[in-house]
Amino acid sequence: MKKAMSRGDRLFEWTIDAFLVAVLVVTLIPMWYVVMVSLLPFGKSPSLFIPPWEWSFEAYAQLVFQPTIWRAALNSIVLTFGGVAISLTLTVMAAYPLSRRGLPGRNFIVGLILFTFLFNAGLIPTFLVVKDLGLLNTYWSILLNGAVSVYNLLVMKTFFQSLPESLEEAARIDGANDWQVLWHVVLPLSRPILLTIGLFYGVANWNNFFEPILFLSDRSLMPLPVVLRDILTGLNVAEYVEGGAAQAAPAEALKMAAVVLITLPMLLVYPWIQRYFTKGVLIGSVKE
Amino acid sequence: MRKSFRLLFSLALSSGLAASWALAQVSLTDLSVALYAANPEAPAPPANWDVYRIVREKLGINLKFTMLPTGADGDNRLGALAAANDLPDLFEVRSLALFDRLVQQGQLAPVNSLLPQMPGRANDRYNDAKRNLLVTNNGQIYGFLEPVTLSRQYGIWVRKDWLDKLGLKTPTTLEEFFEVAKAFTERDPDGNGRNDTFGFGGVIDFDTAGILPGLGLGNHFQWVYGAYGVAGTWNYNPRAFAANLREANFRKATEYIRRLVEAKVIDPDWATMRRADLRTRWQQGRYGMFFESVGGLQAGLQNFHANNPNAELLLLPPPKGPEGKSSMGTYSSAGWLYAVSKRAIDSGKGAAIARFLEWAHRGEGYFLLGWGRYRTDYTLPNNVPTINTQVPINVRGSYTQMRWLAFNGNPLEMRGRYPEINVGGRKYVMHQLMAQAQRQGNWIDRTGDLVVKAASNQADLERYVSENLVQFVLGQRPINDANWSQFLSGLRNVRFEQYEAAAEKALKDSGYLR
Numbered sequence: 001m002k003k004a005m006s007r008g009d010r011l012f013e014w015t016i017d018a019f020l021v022a023v024l025v026v027t028l029i030p031m032w033y034v035v036m037v038s039l040l041p042f043g044k045s046p047s048l049f050i051p052p053w054e055w056s057f058e059a060y061a062q063l064v065f066q067p068t069i070w071r072a073a074l075n076s077i078v079l080t081f082g083g084v085a086i087s088l089t090l091t092v093m094a095a096y097p098l099s100r101r102g103l104p105g106r107n108f109i110v111g112l113i114l115f116t117f118l119f120n121a122g123l124i125p126t127f128l129v130v131k132d133l134g135l136l137n138t139y140w141s142i143l144l145n146g147a148v149s150v151y152n153l154l155v156m157k158t159f160f161q162s163l164p165e166s167l168e169e170a171a172r173i174d175g176a177n178d179w180q181v182l183w184h185v186v187l188p189l190s191r192p193i194l195l196t197i198g199l200f201y202g203v204a205n206w207n208n209f210f211e212p213i214l215f216l217s218d219r220s221l222m223p224l225p226v227v228l229r230d231i232l233t234g235l236n237v238a239e240y241v242e243g244g245a246a247q248a249a250p251a252e253a254l255k256m257a258a259v260v261l262i263t264l265p266m267l268l269v270y271p272w273i274q275r276y277f278t279k280g281v282l283i284g285s286v287k288e
Numbered sequence: 289m290r291k292s293f294r295l296l297f298s299l300a301l302s303s304g305l306a307a308s309w310a311l312a313q314v315s316l317t318d319l320s321v322a323l324y325a326a327n328p329e330a331p332a333p334p335a336n337w338d339v340y341r342i343v344r345e346k347l348g349i350n351l352k353f354t355m356l357p358t359g360a361d362g363d364n365r366l367g368a369l370a371a372a373n374d375l376p377d378l379f380e381v382r383s384l385a386l387f388d389r390l391v392q393q394g395q396l397a398p399v400n401s402l403l404p405q406m407p408g409r410a411n412d413r414y415n416d417a418k419r420n421l422l423v424t425n426n427g428q429i430y431g432f433l434e435p436v437t438l439s440r441q442y443g444i445w446v447r448k449d450w451l452d453k454l455g456l457k458t459p460t461t462l463e464e465f466f467e468v469a470k471a472f473t474e475r476d477p478d479g480n481g482r483n484d485t486f487g488f489g490g491v492i493d494f495d496t497a498g499i500l501p502g503l504g505l506g507n508h509f510q511w512v513y514g515a516y517g518v519a520g521t522w523n524y525n526p527r528a529f530a531a532n533l534r535e536a537n538f539r540k541a542t543e544y545i546r547r548l549v550e551a552k553v554i555d556p557d558w559a560t561m562r563r564a565d566l567r568t569r570w571q572q573g574r575y576g577m578f579f580e581s582v583g584g585l586q587a588g589l590q591n592f593h594a595n596n597p598n599a600e601l602l603l604l605p606p607p608k609g610p611e612g613k614s615s616m617g618t619y620s621s622a623g624w625l626y627a628v629s630k631r632a633i634d635s636g637k638g639a640a641i642a643r644f645l646e647w648a649h650r651g652e653g654y655f656l657l658g659w660g661r662y663r664t665d666y667t668l669p670n671n672v673p674t675i676n677t678q679v680p681i682n683v684r685g686s687y688t689q690m691r692w693l694a695f696n697g698n699p700l701e702m703r704g705r706y707p708e709i710n711v712g713g714r715k716y717v718m719h720q721l722m723a724q725a726q727r728q729g730n731w732i733d734r735t736g737d738l739v740v741k742a743a744s745n746q747a748d749l750e751r752y753v754s755e756n757l758v759q760f761v762l763g764q765r766p767i768n769d770a771n772w773s774q775f776l777s778g779l780r781n782v783r784f785e786q787y788e789a790a791a792e793k794a795l796k797d798s799g800y801l802r
Contacts, residue, residue: 071331213365230358
């Protein structure tokens with residue numbers, strides 16, 4: 001039988017609820033503001049509420065009808081999916097053996113990997129490596145450079161370690177080799193961590209801005225964040241505006257519409273993997 | 289016999305063609321050029337761009353053009369390329385600090401020897417010895433520093449329809465400006481029965497698009513300091529060089545701005561607003577006078593007249609101060625900067641670079657790079673290049689991504705770039721307004737400011753001055769002898785004297801201060 005809550009407990013719950021609602025509001029207000037300003041018509045000041053009958057989609061139209069944006073979106077999709085595939089494969093391939101206690105020199109290898117986490121090579125050496133490998137101005141310079149995140153690798157390793165060893169032993173008794181254990185036993189049980197780490201990689205690749213700028217010179221290879229920034233730069237430099245190039249939407253609306261466009265795909269993906277996400281990010285946080 | 293002859297003839301013909309093709313290949317010079325995109329919103333030129341073919345056929349150059357990322361990212365990319373000893377042959381540099389670093393690292397080649405190889409361009413663009421001082425090291429010129437064409441396009445715009453309605457004259461002095469601003473604020477010039485207008489709109493803005501904002505409140509208030517003879521950061525007095533903020537008149541100018549704020553004739557949000565907000569508000573018709581560039585005005589005119597159908601704008605000369613001085617502010621005559629990598633010169637590409645730059649300077653090259661495809665992107669009625677606005681900027685922009693290499697600010701060009709436009713039943717001749725803003729602003733050339741290296745604590749130093757002036761102007765600290773002395777003595781804490789001394793030395797060494 002459920003025990004009735006005392007007055008103090010109820011008060012405590014209400015306080016927690018009120019606090020969470022306040023956090024939610026504080027989180028939502030900036031997002032709401034961004035959406036509202038993106039719908040800002042000319043002649044209106046940015047504000048938290050613009051009545052629906054005054055909404056203007058001119059900023060979105062101006063961005064979406066840019067000839068470069070669709071090519072850039074395709075580039076971003078290729079880089080995101082390609083990046084997730086490569087990064088997840090490499091991370092799993094590194095995390096699984098490192099999670100096995102019997103691996104000789106395991107601690108030394110983990111130490112080496114951790115070293116790169118604490119001290120990275122820096123911009124110029126990385127550039128030189130990418131150049132010497134002949135990867136400049138190719139997707140590979142983005143996909144391979146930093147393909148494995150040490151943080152994600154360690155989280156995944158911890159997850160693999162938490163799987164019951166008896167499952168692996170059972171598979172081995174049935175004659176499974178390392179690859180079969182990984183493919184048929186470990187990975188099917190690892191969906192939460194795969195989706196979580198995949199999301200981490202996906203978001204990082206989708207938002208990747210600096211590496212394309214550094215490694216790519218062919219404009220047709222540039223991803224969405226770079227192209228959106230360039231479009232905004234072009235539209236905002238009013239000092240250099242030329243004849244007949246008057247803006248069709250306020251500069252602020254254009255900026256915010258760009259923010260919405262770049263955020264939307266990730267916002268749409270998130271609900272589908274949310275239930276795995278919570279489980280995945282908690283890996284390694286509790287030792288029982 | 290006939291068969292053999294045919295065979296021989298064919299062989300001779302094909303070997304002749306092959307030889308000429310091979311010769312053409314041998315004599316072609318590969319030239320990599322990297323510039324900041326002139327139209328960032330447009331794609332790169334297509335592979336079949338006429339320019340590539342013409343440059344190959346007529347100049348013997350195999351041109352490879354890449355666009356640098358905008359802003360500081362472009363500097364980062366150039367820095368990385370320099371570290372990899374992979375700088376393009378000819379490239380644009382927007383940061384003088386990066387340029388200096390590349391010179392010190394030996395990555396750039398002196399361009400003195402190239403100047404005689406492009407006489408037209410060198411004579412028209414690079415013959416200003418004073419400007420060249422900015423890119424000179426040990427007597428060698430290390431870059432092609434273009435003259436600036438669009439600077440000084442800023443000014444104060446006044447609502448003539450409001451002046452007429454209230455029976456006021458165009459203000460010519462600071463006192464008249466104050467009175468007009470007060471009337472615009474208090475006498476309901478838009479006649480809507482609400483107290484929703486302000487005399488002046490300006491923000492704290494340090495954008496350096498063609499003008500130099502100086503220390504303090506930024507370029508939107510330089511005209512006040514100009515009226516007191518203290519516009520800009522330095523006084524350029526060879527006998528008593530100092531920062532202008534040490535002058536007694538600097539305090540008087542600050543007191544005048546305080547008066548404007550106290551009388552509530554400036555938009556009360558001015559201290560926290562950004563330029564985009566200012567633009568929104570003048571377009572809404574909230575200001576009787578506002579600070580804006582000609583380009584910024586052109587971009588907003590359509591919206592402005594939609595909101596204010598009967599409005600009429602005038603460009604105000606900078607108001608005169610008590611001693612009759614006036615200036616809209618300070619500017620630099622230095623425009624785009626192009627550098628040549630040492631690698632390019634070492635591999636014998638100097639002549640090709642000179643050939644290409646000369647070609648881009650006038651005639652066919654100028655029009656192709658500056659204006660795009662004839663009869664598609666532009667036409668030439670009465671020799672004035674006229675943009676075809678039916679082709680969207682993001683399409684025609686691809687063909688003019690290198691236009692800054694071509695544009696030189698000649699009168700016909702300015703007429704083409706800033707044409708007459710009709711908005712809201714009013715005619716605006718934009719190139720005339722541009723010329724008017726440059727001519728009547730009494731702008732002060734302070735190109736020398738660019739040789740002054742940023743102090744190691746530059747951000748702290750600028751913040752100190754700016755924050756103190758904002759506090760004075762907002763009334764958070766009364767402007768009196770004690771507070772002003774405290775402000776000046778506090779400069780010591782941010783090592784301002786060292787900055788001043790370094791500036792004086794740099795200006796004297798470079799010849800800007802004599």
